[in-house]
Every structure is written in structure tokens, then in C-alpha cells.
Amino acid sequence: MSDPMHDRGEHYLTTPKAEPFLERLIFNNRALILVAFLILTVFLGYNAVRIQPDASFERMIPLEHPYIQNMLENREDLANLGNFVRIAVESEEGDIFNAEYMETLKQITDEVFYLNGVDRSGLKSLWTPNVRWVEVTEQGFQGGTVIPEDYDGSEKSLEQLRQNVLRSNEVGRLVSDNFQSAIIYAPLYENNPETGEALDYAAFSSQLEQQIRDKYEAQNPDIDIHIVGFAKKVGDLIEGIGSIAWFAGITIVLTTLLLFWYSRCIAGTLVPIITSIIAVFWQLGALRLLGYGLDPYSVLVPFLVFAIGISHGVQIVNAMAVEAAKGFDATTSARLAFRSLYIPGMLALISDAVGFLTLIFIDIDVIRDLAVAAGLGVAFVIITNLVLHVLIMSYIGISKGGVRHVQNHGEKQDRKWHLMSRLSSPAVAPVSLLIAAIGLSVGLYLKQDLKVGDLDQGAPELRADSRYNQDNAFIIDNYSTSADVLVVMVETPEEQCTQYSVLRAMDRLQWELQNTPGVQSSASLADVSKMVTKALNEGNWKWYEISRNQTIINASIRDAPSGLINTNCDLTPVLVFLEDHKAETLRTVVERVEQFADVNSNEDHTFLLAAGNAGIEAATNEVISNAKDIMLMLVYSVVSILCFLTFRSIRAVACIVIPLGLTSVLCEAIMTVSGIGIKVATLPVIALGVGIGVDYGIYIYTKLEKYLLEGMSLQDAYYETLRSTGKAVVFTGVTLGIGVVTWIFSPIKFQADMGLLLFFMFLWNMVGAIWLLPALARFLLRPETMLARARAAKSK
Template sequence: MEHKIAYLAVRYRRSFTAAVWVVSALCLFAVSRLDITTVQTDFLPKGHPYTALQSEFAESFGGANKIALALEVSDDRDIFSLPTLEKIHDITRALEQTAGVDSLTITSLATSKMARISASAEGIRSEALMWPDIPTDEAGARALKDTVIQTPLAYGRYVSGDLKSALITADLYENFSDYDVLFAQLSALQAQVEDANHVFRMVGEPIIYGYVASLLNETILIVLGVLGSIAILLYLMVGTVRAVVFPLLSGFLSCIWTLGICAAFGINLDPLLLPVIILLFARGVSHSLQMVLRFDEEVSKDGVTIPEGATRTLAELFRPGMLGIATDGLCAAAVGLSSIPFLQKLALIAVIWVSTIAISASVLTPVFLAGYRNVDTRPNWIRQRITAALAALGHLAMSPGRYVVVGLALTLFAISSFSAMNLQIGDSSAGSPIFREDSRFNEDLAAINSKFGGTDTLMVVARGDGPDAQKDPEVLETVHALQRYMEMQPEIVRSFSVADMMVSINRLLHDDNPHFQELADDRFVNGELMYQLRANSQPGQLESVIDSMFENSAVQFVMNSREGDVIRTALARFNEFALAHDIKTASLEIGGGVIGMLAAVNEVILDDQIESIGVALLILMLVCTMVYRSSHAGLFFLAPVALSNTVTFGYMAYQGIGMTVNTVPVAAIGIGLGVDYAIYIADRVKEEWEAGSTVKKAMIDAMASAGQGVLITATVLIVSVLLWQFSSLRFQAEMGQLMGLWMVVSASSALLLTPAMIYIFKPRFVFTERNNEIFEGSLLIN
């Protein structure tokens, strides 16, 4: 079948090529409408209890799509000067006009909900601290300062303890995703507000995505640099224009076709996926280069014409090429088993991309090569030395050194496995793993955390069994006890609930007597207190902690760390408390807020990573077993994959790179990609053996031909991905490291471990029976 396909493709190459250009033109037109953006909801697992809880109560208690801004004075003064107070007022008013911001959720010193509640003979009174107007003189500013210090809602929460920073928070609409517009507007506001004495800081998930979008041009420059370095290195190492043009053309065609299909079906491209896109591009380059090098080998033989050489190339490499592409695509599909839409989209893009490589690289490259009239196949001096080095590796595989190679591989596997046991699930640092530690975002986050303890919240909902359930003393007492218990964890800096407000209002109604700073033990009294709260609070002041029917309430825990272990500790402590406290009229449920969403992602990643790796390995075994008609083939090719996996995970643990939704793709997709090199080597040994070569000649010839493609492609791509180290995004730099490491291990396994294992075990799916020939002293695998 392979020979028939090759013959037809080369024979009708003009018609085939014309059809390709037509399809490419249509896809290129569609690419112009591709949406390159980040959608926050894509990172949240569907159907998870935490995300379901957040979605259910987003309108009641606020969503997870939050931003936090801070104005900090850098001189010796505090914020209670007229110029600074005016800036706080201007920032608050500007935020009301900012894209995507729900103006009803804005909280700052300059909003009506930032009020002081007091009691007098006339009753309870709620007075806004700095709304609608700001103080007009220094005396008014001093009076405001004294009032803020006496207002628990403001002091320490929205005005820092040292009085040098003011916090402004707001929610975005849940479906808002134009983060580039939001970031541009806030950046313009930052430029307007900052001066020699004021620093404007901004954090939050939407700010992260806005930063990433703002760096798109830098990312594109790095991509162009990667492509340029691939072209230069290919030419230097191979020495022919065709070894540069056709592999790159294959990559570009797959890119156009895939992105065109995505645009046609409304699938957005997340900028965070670009390193993975380059990895997929590299696979097309790798498969195409194998075709070019094999073509050079075929046409260098006496009496072989260029069309014949192209036909032979396609026919002989059809099986290993398609096997590699099949494992790439099917293993990538395993990532789509996740309930996280981001990973599902990634899997879909990867499957489409890898599928197109079957045409763009495996078929089109020989078809294009068949159009040459004259071909100079003389290798340059670099390629000659590569051939000599590969021959030496072939001899190493047949010498006693092969046992050293296998022993070193096993040792590396053991060490990496031990290190991988410490791999962190979730973020491994307090800051954002997307950015470098010295980035402006992480500096702002650290500064705000130091001033206010933290901005990320974990929400617990006390779900009542009906209206007025929150008036039950047992509910309020349990909520209050939960706060005290959870705050014992150092990373939870404070909490806020309706129970806190009830304690304060109870004290106020008793002439501010500290003895009454406690919860009432009567449902009727609680009802009266809640009525007083509702009647005297400012609009939006209670919405984050209790609903209008007094049926459900929320506890907002503020945390200063996003580390996976910290989040898991908080969840474990909550579960321990909930098991020990059974409430008759309500139930405690955890999962909302930014921390709750991260907890959901971490739990899904842990389960999905195990599942996707298991499915991918099973797919690899089944495909190899079917193609080679040997169950041992599947087991044989697990070795390089297992080594690549464990070394990469071990490196991640050593470097403190957490397993997050951003790093999962490289690890999971790499299972399929990591076996390609080994397949090319093993299949070439099999081909030479079936052509009548001795074991020694088959090994040497395979290393000299297929090994060249492996070594050249891996070297070019490893050097190229190092350019990601220049990215301002830590995430992209780490992805470059992981991709480079994966390629090093995969290529090393293919060139050292695979030949050694072939010669030691001499598996029958490689060395088929030939006149009952037996290999003395070998471990023959049937």
C-alpha cells in the first residue's frame, strides 16, 4: 500500500500540489479572523463543585474575576494629604468608566460603602468616610485620618496599617474577556497617577491576562527569532537549501491549516499556547527533514532518478512517519480528557496540527522534492562529521559499552523518579508563575501583600435551608468559630463575614460597651440586628457577605499565598472543621473566590495528569503493537517515553516549577512526541535487516541515515527553544527549558538507548525471522 500511495502522489504531483495551494489560500483567509485572546473561564474545570459553587453565588457574593489596585506614597508622608486623597478619588471615578468593571462592586475610601457605623440617641447611623466629596483642607484630611483609624472596615483592609497605601478593589463582569482593553486603560491611568511621590500598583487574574496580551509583540519577535535560528542552523548542518525550505514549508502549511480551521470554527488561540505551538511546528520540521535526508540518500544511489528517489522516500518512510504522527496525535488527544476547557482546546489544536503533518511533511515533502531537476547530494563537512559520530554511536551499541548505556539510563531514571516525587501540584511560589520574580506584577503583588496581608480570597458559603436561616444563633456561632479556626493558618491573614458585623452592631446598640461585643443567642435579637444592618448600611456594603433573604451568607478568607500546599492545607482544615460541626439549619460549603478556583484546578490537574499519562501510554502501546504486530513493540518503545517523563518531572521538582494548567500540556503532549525519534531509528534497522543486511550493517546504516535526522533536528530545535529564555514571561522561559530538556532526553534515548536495547534484546518485530537465522548470545524477544 505504501508503494502505491507513493507512486500516485509523485505521479500526480502537479494536481496534488495545486489542491494544496487552494486549501492553503482558503485557510490563510480564515486565519485573518483568528481570535488571539485569553478567556478566563477556559482555565476553570467544568462540573467541579468549587466552580459550581462560585458560579451559583457569583451574583450574590461576587465573582472570582477581580482586580485590586493600590496607591502608595513613596515619601515620608501618609495618604492623608489633599493631593493623594484626590488621586484616590480620581482612580475610583476612573474605574467606574473602565471596560468590564462592575461599578457596583468597586470598594475604596472614595465609595459610599466605605462607611463608619455609629450609634447615638437617634439610633444607628452609617456615614461614608470620603464620599461623595473629599476633604477640602488639611484639617478635614486629619479628621478623615482619625475616623479611618477608628473604622475596622477601612483600617487595615483598605488603608494599610502604616497609612501609606490605599486599596481599591472591583469585580469584572463574569463573561468579560477583553483583558487587553482593560489593561490598556489601567496602564494609561497608571501613567497619569504615578509621579515622584506616588506608586500605582495593580494585581488580579485579569491584570495577568492583560500583561500577557500586552507582550504579544515581544512573543512574536521571539517566534520569528526561533524560526530564523531554525533556518540558519538547518543550512549550516545540512548544507542544502532544500533542507531548509521544505521542513519550514511543512511547518508553515500545518500552521496555516490548523489556525484556519480554528478560526472557521470560532476556536480562540490563547497567547500562552505559543510555546506549545512552536513545539508542534517543530514536529513538522522533524518529520519533513527525515524525508529530505532520506531523499538525498536515495538519489545518490546509481541509476536512481529524482522521481524514483522521491517515490522510494515516501514509500519507505511512510510506516515510521505515520506511526509517529499517529502516536503524536492520539497521545495529544489524551489531554482532552480533562474537564478544563483550556486543555480541551489545546488537545483539539494539537490533534488537528499533528494530523496535518501527515500531508504537509510525510507526503508533500517527497512530492515537492520530485520536482527537482538536478540534486547535489554531497554532504558538507559538518554533515560528514555527524555521520562519523553516528557511526561511532552505532559501534558503541554493539560493544560492551551498551550495558553501560542501559545502566546509566536506569540510574538516571531512578534519580529522576525520586526527585519527581517532590513535584508540586499547583503554584510553587507565592507570586504568579506566569511572570519572573522581579517582574512589575510580582513586585506589585508582594508590595500589596506586605501592606494589606493579601488580596486573593477563599469563599465559604453557609447555605441555609430557607429564608432567615442566617438568623439562627447556631449558624452565626459556627461561622464565627470557623473564622477563628481557619485564621490559625498563617497564610490566612483575615476573614470577614456577617457575623463580624453582627458583633459590632451588638456592641454599638449597647452604648459601645465591649462586654457586648459578642453574638446574640436569640434568633429574634439576631433578626433585629440584621434589620438594623440592612436599614443603615450603604448600597453594596452587605452584598459580599449575605443575601437579601438572609438565607445564605459567605465568609471571605483573605490569603497571602497561592502555593498548592498552602491551598490544600486550608481545604483540609475546613473539611476537618465541617465534619466536626453539624448545623441543623445550614451547611458549610467551600470553593469560591480566586483561591477556590485555583483549588479546583489543582485537584483536576492531579487527577487528569495521572489519567492522561496512563491513557497516552496505553495508546502508545496499542498503536505500536498494531503496527508491528508484536506486543513487545509497545513495551519496547515505553523505555524512551518513561525516561523523558521522569527526567522532565524530576527537573521540574528540582527547579520548583509547579504542575499547573500552563505546564501540563508540554508534559502530556511530550509522551507522543518523545517516541518519534526512537521509532525512526528502530524502523530503519528493521528495513535494513529485511533488505538483507547483517545486524552490524543494519545498525550502522540506520544510525547514519535516520540518526542524522534525529541528531540534526534535535540540535536545531534545542538551540532554538533556548531563545525563549529572553521572554519577559517566566512561563515561556520555563516552557523553553522543558521543551529543550525533553528533546535532549528523547534524542539521546533514540541515539544511545534505543540502539543498545535493539542489540541487547534483538526483538523480533525489528529482526524478523530470516531463514531461521539465530543470534547467538542474544536475548531474543519473540
């Protein structure tokens, strides 16, 4: 005996007009497509497991920014002021002037000298010959290396060492103010000059830990070692990435449990998980084939790809369960689910992908890499979710337990859906819009104080109590030259950098900067000239000035440090040591320098910004500040255009996009309140939140429009929408939120920040689709007009 529901389904599916071409293409070639997917999965999976961590100094900075262009053009003359490590060796018992400490410092200096990636010509330590002392006596200038030539560790030679240190001008720089520690300064090559290979930050950081910190702290319990610098920070980030595997496991377990609770079907639980993981493997394999690695920022993208796959997979499972509950077999249920979801699903996923790809317009390579990685991942989710997932389920189907759960659960939830459908009623909708308007006003008020850049000292990518930030705090507290250095480059014609007018202009700039909030100290060739001129005049402070006599100037800078003058004498830097690299500090100092440069640059000398880690941060902040609003405009424009092309209604676009806008404003308000600035790590979250958040609105509106075009009233149509897809949308928002909220416990601070922000955006975008969209529909949609247009179009 034939099943009437089965027969009806077969007839429905074999009606040529009812079968989209794409559906016929996929379901008529199921076995062939699955075999092709299996081969592709093996190939890309093999490449995925071979992908390597990738971190590059230059990829984390805006290479096209004028500041960075200036720095790169003069890199050889700036002693790698952008990429270096500083290793502070602390004596816990007494000062550094004892034989045991000095021997340990010598051994560590030798170890650092031979580390791969160190620019040995620029290495500085009390034990290197480029650290010297100079003094003026009755017989003229005297000087030499800080370590006495006859140093033997005796009390006499140690006392001589103490005198040399005091005369070397290195107190506060290489030697701490309290004489309890000394620094080894090691500039780094971005690429090995012999092999051309990029510096392996993970390996370099590991060498610093094992060959320096662990080894010498174990040898001498009275020694503590503190290490700071870009390479160490990136190394610690890469090490922290190892914990991401735990979060991946936790996310998969939680998602699996929630999916089973939702579907009560093993296939409906495991197939979305498996296809989402396959999408991640395809993404990683494709990235490796395209020559990409995983840097500390894009390593989180696979999480998002998995989350996106699950969110759309839930819609497939829900739709199939609803069709199976009507009596259709597995293949028919899969085809009906595909037919109802492939247009909204593709629209949502294309919106996700385009939203991510707008990040390509930001001139920072790590953000562009993240955009490519996310865009690829979403493109693969379109295939794995709308094709692979559906085809597998067409063979397996929803279990009887899953079907019973849908039938029983649907009956039990009717009262709840009736209650929630009142959100679209004439009485409740105005209240919802009023609440939304209040929330928007509060958000706009709070986000006024949102900063671009870092808001904390040290490395904000790491926890405040991390070893790196503790080391950074030690150096700030014990040295007068901080780790945050802004370098102003002064360009002159060749052999003219020591002219009086040049040194005088540099001196005026230093005076202005030393009276600027956030500046700790400064150093330049002008300081050397003034110091030596004073020394030549019996140390009289009245002579602590730049002489107008060029012969005296030439004599005063004859032995100037190499980092303060280049060989052609056409570039000399002004080093500005800052209290921190907070956004406000950088903005204040950079504005002061730019104002000075505009007034004082001329044909004899030009002041250029900027090198040093603080200069790079300033350039990065400027790029992000300029890109943020443009990126948001692009994201919303693309999403709006795609929605308009699909629904052919500006009113529909408003219903979907307005809740997203409210979420973006509230997210920025939360960032302000939580002390999170907009920077490389957090800027992508805004685009990601919009791209993923639009999915909820698209699924809700698609169903709502369908029922309105069947002639239902708005409230009845919304009730049916909630019955058919509301549970899936709510479940998706909660599941995604729970999946990322575990990131809050990550040792990597920017991952914790991203977890908090994405948790809010996932949940609130879901709330906006369920709560605010129907309220907007009450005032914006005209069901009668929509129905009339649909009938007119059908009659044609």
C-alpha cells in the first residue's frame, strides 16, 4: 500500500517547475558528488595538518603608511629600532658589581650573540666593545670600553668597572637606576641575511626561554631574567595558541551535547559537527596551498568557520525534522529542506563572506590574511553545509526519536510561540521600538569615549599578570629609558646633519617633547654635542649648550654613538622614550611632533615620523582609525545590497539591518566600558559580528515573508515563523555564544576580548532578529501590498 504522504511528496518533487535546477543537479548525482568530496577532503586534510604557524614583524604593521615608509627607507641607519629584544639580568642579592654576576652577564651576552636572528653588529651589553665611557681630563679626552681591559673580577677591577659605568651615560639605559640589573640589547633581523629565511619567532622565543632564562636562573638562584620585545611577545602569543586546542575540544563537546539535546537524533547531531569540521580542514588545507600560515590573529578563524557551519547546519536539521514529521522519507525531506533553505542560506553565507572580505581594504597584512582565511572558510561552508550535509542526511535521515521529539516538542511549545508572537502585535511593537531607541541612545553616548589603540601598559594581547607584562613592568620601574620608543628622523643633505641649525632645531623639538605629557626622556646628537661641549669647558653647566662654532660642534660629536648618526651624515634620529604606548599618549606626542615639523622643516632639515615600536603603534592606530568607519560602511552596504537583491524591498532590508546596527553600537559601548580599544585584534570582530549576525535576520524574514504571501496576518505569520525556524535561530544564538564564551578564560588577552565581544554579538543579534525584527515589520511592512505584488507577478 502506498503512503499518501510519500506519494504526495514524490509528486511534489517531480513537478518540473518545483525543482530548481541546482536541486536536480545535486540530488541526481549524489553518489558522484560524495565521492568527489571524499577525495577533496583527503587531499585538503593532508595539507591542513601540515600548515605552520606564521608570524612576521612586517605583516603586523601598515606597510603603506607614510610613517612606516619613512622607517623602511632608513632602516639600515636606525639600528633596527623597530624589532629588538631587551634582556634584563637582575641580581636579587646586592648590586651588579660582583664577580659572579658579571661572569653570568658575560655568559648570557655570549649566548645571545650566537642566537639565530640576532644582528650581532648591533648587540649591546656591558661586555660588548661598542659600550664605552668618555671623560675629559687636563690631558684631554680619555675613554675606553666599560669593561676594563685588565678586568679579572677582583675588587679593584670591579671598582674600576663601577667608575666606568658612571662615566658611560648608560645608567638608566643599559644599567638600572638602582644598579641591581643590566640589560642586553639585541636588534633582530626580520630575514636571515645569509639564507633569506624569515625569523621563526616561536623558535627564537623558545631559545630565549630554554637557553637564557631557564638555564641561568637554574644555575644561579640569585639571578632573575626579564625579557621584552616584539619577538618575545609574538613568541608568547604563539605559545598561548597551544591552549586553543583545548578550547576547540571544549567547543566541540559542548556543541555536540547541545545539538543532541536539540535534535534527539544522533545523525542530526554528528553530521553537522562532521561537515563543519570538514569545512575547517578544507579551509586550512587551501590556506597552506595558497602559501599562508596561521598567525596569532587568524588562528581563531577556524573557530568562527566551525561556528558558522554549525549555525547553518542546525537550520538543515530543523527543516528536515519538520518535513520528516509530516511523513516524508529521508531523500524527500532532504530535498524539501534544501529547496526551502538554499536561497536564504546562500544569501546569509555570501553576506558573511563579503563582510569578512571588506577587511582586505585595511592596510595591515595580518588583517588581510584574516579576511582571506575567513572568506575561504565561509565559501567552503556554503558547499559543506548546503551540499555535503544535505546529501549525507538524504541517505541517513532523521531518526524516529528525532521525529517524535519534533512532534511532541512542537505541541508543547505552541503556548510559548503564541506568547512570543505578540512581539509583532500593535500593542507590544511600539514598546519594543522605544526600548531599542533608548538602548541606541545609551550606546551612542557611551561609545563616544571609545579609543583606537592600546589602553594598558605592556602587551595588551597578553594578560596583565603574564610573565611578559611582569617583565615589562620591571623594566619600566627600573630604567629611565622605557621599552616604548618613538623615533623622529631628521633628514638633511649629505654631510650636513651636524650643522648648528640642524642641532638647534632638534634641541628645540626635544625641549617641547620633554614638556609633553607621556614623554619620559629623549636623546639625540644634540645631547651628545652639549654634553661634550660642557666637558671641554671643565664641566661648567653654563657651557651645556650647542656651540655656534662649527669646529667645536664637529669636535663634540666626533665619538657620537653610531645609532645617533649615519655614515653619510644625512640622517640623525631623535629618540623619544614614552611612559607607555597607550592610545592617548601616542596621539598627544605624535600631534606635537607633526605641529613642530610643519613649522620647522625646511630645505636644510626635514623632520619625519616615525620609527621605533611607538612609531609603528601610532601608524597602526591611524590606519585602524581611518579604516573602522569605512569598513563598517562597506559591510552594511554589501549586506543591504544583497538583502535588497534577494527580497526586492527596502523595507525588508530595514527590518534585517536595523537590529544589526543596534548591536554594533552596543558592542562599541561595551568595549568602552570594558576598557577594550579598537586595534588589530578587535577591529575584525566588528565585521565578523555583523557578517554572522545577519544570518538570523535572513532566516526569520524569509519565513515571515513566505507566510505573509500566503495571506496570513502579521502576527499569525510571525507565529508560524517561530514554530518553523524560531527554535533553530534561538538555539543557534545560544550555542554559538556558549562556544565562544569559553575564550574568556584564555591566557591570550585578545582572544578573551574577542570571546566577550563575539558572545555578546552572537546573542544580541539573535535577540534582535527574534524581538526587534517583528516590531519593525509591524510599522514597515505592508502585507496587503506584498500579497498584491506577488499575485501580479505570478499572473504574468
